[in-house]
Amino acid sequence: MRTESNFQLSESQIQEFYKEGLLHIDFSFDHVLLDKIIEKTLPLYDQGMLKKKLPGLRIQDGWKQIEEIRQLAMNSSVLAALEQLFGRKARPFQTLNFPIGTEQLAHSDTLHFNSVPKGFMVGVWIALENIDKDNGPIFYYPESHKLKEYNMRSFRLGRGHDFYPQYEQAIQKIISKKKLTSSLGEIQKGHAIIWHANLLHGGSAQKDMSRTRHSQVTHCYFENCKYHTPLYSRFPFKQYREPIWIPESPDYVLPEQAYLPPTRWPLRLRRNILSKIKNAKFWENN
Numbered sequence: 001m002r003t004e005s006n007f008q009l010s011e012s013q014i015q016e017f018y019k020e021g022l023l024h025i026d027f028s029f030d031h032v033l034l035d036k037i038i039e040k041t042l043p044l045y046d047q048g049m050l051k052k053k054l055p056g057l058r059i060q061d062g063w064k065q066i067e068e069i070r071q072l073a074m075n076s077s078v079l080a081a082l083e084q085l086f087g088r089k090a091r092p093f094q095t096l097n098f099p100i101g102t103e104q105l106a107h108s109d110t111l112h113f114n115s116v117p118k119g120f121m122v123g124v125w126i127a128l129e130n131i132d133k134d135n136g137p138i139f140y141y142p143e144s145h146k147l148k149e150y151n152m153r154s155f156r157l158g159r160g161h162d163f164y165p166q167y168e169q170a171i172q173k174i175i176s177k178k179k180l181t182s183s184l185g186e187i188q189k190g191h192a193i194i195w196h197a198n199l200l201h202g203g204s205a206q207k208d209m210s211r212t213r214h215s216q217v218t219h220c221y222f223e224n225c226k227y228h229t230p231l232y233s234r235f236p237f238k239q240y241r242e243p244i245w246i247p248e249s250p251d252y253v254l255p256e257q258a259y260l261p262p263t264r265w266p267l268r269l270r271r272n273i274l275s276k277i278k279n280a281k282f283w284e285n286n
């Protein structure tokens with residue numbers, strides 16, 4: 001069961017989160033737990049890539065294999081803070097562990113994880129070691145969460161990962177056009193950054209190749225929403241998903257991953273529209 005926490009954000013921290021789209025916070029995590037995560041994840045990465053410090057290394061949903069990752073993702077103080085920020089219980093559903101800087105271009109998580117009602121999602125990024133400008137900190141654009149939610153349709157792109165590089169380029173243009181300036185998430189071991197789902201952020205390159213950048217990010221939705229993936233949705237249909245929630249205690253049985261079919265027009269309506277299009281073409285051609 002979830003252990004209750006009496007952790008409380010101050011009013012100014014709550015205001016900062018909504019003003020900046022991000023909150024840097026020290027939850028006083030147990031450093032022994034953080035070290036265990038590093039120790040247990042290290043052998044799981046591709047050792048050749050790790051040696052060369054090639055970006056792209058990650059472990060997705062390591063909580064299924066490593067109990068300490070689950071414990072950090074389900075930390076009761078973090079969950080209490082998220083509930084305070086959003087007025088709903090947080091539901092962590094994905095972890096990513098990284099050993100080095102990711103070099104991910106700017107994006108907002110609303111493209112990958114959105115909800116109805118919209119925006120009930122955050123990333124909780126935890127430094128497993130000290131992070132400064134030389135070992136690939138995250139970067140972010142303060143207040144960019146107030147921009148509209150850009151998705152593939154905003155840029156007339158197809159859906160899916162094949163078009164993702166074009167989405168990233170379109171976001172770069174928005175950043176230049178709006179003259180947004182970035183900040184670096186330089187934080188100490190054990191500190192966390194909570195970002196708003198619509199905040200533009202990414203990962204900077206590792207400058208010091210002798211170092212690592214161990215970090216864990218937990219992606220969280222909130223209770224009582226419907227969940228969908230705009231990257232894979234074709235307007236006006238939403239590609240809904242049924243996330244596997246990270247369990248509250250270690251004695252869990254994993255449910256089957258459920259992928260929901262995209263929503264569809266009712267069949268009769270679809271037939272009517274198709275026949276109207278067909279007829280229109282017939283009259284155009286005759």
Ligand SMILES: O=C(O)CCC(=O)C(=O)O
Nearest residue numbers: 102104138201202203217
């Ligand atoms: O850790 C990083 O460098 C970036 C992580 C990120 O962008 C994400 O999890 O959405």
